[in-house]
Amino acid sequence: MDKLPRLGLPIIIGVVVLIIILAKSAVTIDSGHAAVLYETLKDGVDSEKPPLGPGFHIIAPWNRVIDYETRQQEIPEKMSVLSSNGLDIKLDASVLYEPDERNLGKLHNEKGENYLSRVLQPAIRSAARSVVGRYTPEQLYSTKRDAIQTEIFEETKKIVESQYIQLNSVLIRDVTLPPTIKEAIERKLKQEQESLEYEFRLVTAEKEAERQIIEAQGKADANKILSASLTDKILQDKGIEATIKLSESPNSKVIVIGSGDSGMPIILGNQ
Template sequence: MERLPKIGLPILITVVVLIIILAKSAVTIDSGHAGVLYETLGDGVDSDAAPLGPGFHIIAPWNRVIDYETRQQEIPEKMSVLSSNGLDIKLDASVLYEPDYKNLGRLHNEKGQNYLNRVLQPAIRSAARSVVGRYTPEQLYSSKRDAIQEEIFEETKKIVEPQYIQLNDVLIRDVTLPPTIKEAIERKLKQEQESLEYEFRLVTAQKEAEKQRIEAQGKADANRILSASLTEKILQDKGIEATIKLSESPNSKVVIIGSGESGMPIILGNQ
């Protein structure tokens, strides 16, 4: 009876130690995340090692796992940049990105968990300054916004992809110009629109006038050709043909030969 507590105590201690070790060794990674294994007694993070995916993992209790979110993430960026003529332009953009999953170990070793501030934000700001500096405020405000957005995306992508960051998209939500410049551009655009409408009406009127002129000329040409072809002899022949057809009809009529103009017969009917 006295020996049982002495035997049970070491077992209890062993169980408690095992539980503590197991608790230290068990790691659960959430969906949309991945883990980078840091080997405390080794060389830290192995750049070539595959990351730990979502789920339950057992590691050595002296090691630790560094968690990274691997889903697409968004950062809002409000930037102040200069146009080609030196005016201050404000861009409101969204950057969609995610870490390069296969190179998560390299990303951690070279950039660390703060890669957003160290790499991505400086890259997007540098690209925006470079691209916007090639355009005028009017182009930024109206026709070139989509092209500018695409150029910023491509230039940022060239910077961040070699540094193990996957850039998915850059969205320009708003372009803010100085109020006086914005008003001047809007007035100019309005005047251009009115000018285009006037030109359209003018061209339409010219086309309608040309159409009427062509139709009138066609009718005049047709009448001229017809008049030239209708000689006195042809008219007499046509009159004789008409007289013969009328005389052959069953209706009562009186034909007076040689009484009409040019000697054509006159036909008098009873109706």
Template sequence: MEKLPKLGIFSIVIIIVLVIVLAKSAVTVGSGEAGVLYKTFGGGVVTDEPPLGEGFHVVAPWNKVIIYEVRQQEVFEQLKVLSSNGLEIQIDASAWYLPVYNDLGNLHQSLGENYLQRVIQPAIRSAARSVVGRYTPEQLYSSKRDVIQEEIFEETKKILDNQYVQLNEVLVRDVTLPNTIKDAIERKLKQEQESLEYEFRLVTAAKEAEKVIIEAQGKADANRILSASLTDKILQDKGIDATLKLAESPNSKVVIVGGGDSGLPIILGNN
């Protein structure tokens, strides 16, 4: 009878141990995540095998699994950088990134879970300072925003390609200049626009004048050619034709051929 309680206590202890071991061994990797396996007695971080994918996994209770998000993520940066002439410019930018899936073990071993602060943000800041320093505030404010966005992306990507991180995009959302510089640039752009508009009006007026001259010249040439082709005989024949047509009118009664100047007919009416 005394053995039963001892057996029951032992069974309970075994069950508790099994539950603890199972809890330590069971790992669930969520959607959009991956797990890096750390073998306590087997060489540390596993870098020569793919990470643990989504779902349920069982590992030795003395090992660890470090969970990483492997979906695309975004980091927002508000930077104060200097332009080519030394003026301070504020740039609001964001970057889309994600860890390289098959290199997740190397990423964990070399940079750790806070790789964003250790390498991505410093890379973006360094690239932004380098790129913006090549341009004037006017270029940054107007025509070069897309260019500097692409250049920041390329320079940041060069750094991160060797850091087990994939950079997908860098977006320059806003460029803020000192108010005095911004006002001066806007005035200059307005003046340039007005100048272009005035030049357009001059060109349009010149084309209209040229068109009028060409039309007048064409009419003058046509009249000159027509005048040169008309002879007295042609004019006389035309006059006879016109007179005969008039004679056919009900108001015309008598036609005397050859009675007028140059031999043209004379029409005598009722009156």
């Protein structure tokens, strides 16, 4: 009986040590994350090994994992850049990105956990300066914003895609110009709009005048044709037809034959 406590103590200690080892060896990776394995007794992270995906993993207690979020992420960027004529322009942008999960080991070894500040942010700022410097403030404010957004995305992508970062989108939320420049552009745009409206009214009035001239000319031509076709004989025939119809009317009347101009009858009545 005295031997049992002496045998039980090492067992208990062994179980405790095993629990501690297992606790340090068990790693759970959350959904939307991946991890690289840092092997202390070797050369650190083996960039050729695939990363640890979401789920439960057992690793050697002397190793450790470095966790990376692999879902699409957003970073806001507020930048001050110069236009083509040297004016200070402020851009408010959002950058949507995610790390290249297949090359997570290379990203960690070459860029580190701070890859945003080391690679992505300098790249987006450099691209924005390059692109905005090709445009005037008026273009930035009105017609070219979508084109600028696309060009910044394309130039940034060229820089980061070879550095294990997947760029998904660059969104320009706002372009802020110096107040005096903004007011001058707005005045110019208003004047252009008013000029277009005036030109539209002139064109409309001119078309209406042309329509009236054509209509009047048509009526005049019709009257000429009609006048040319109405001979005395035709008028007499029409008069005879009208006289016959009136004579058949129940209304009282007196018809004097051959008393009107050109021998046409005169119709006398109480009306």
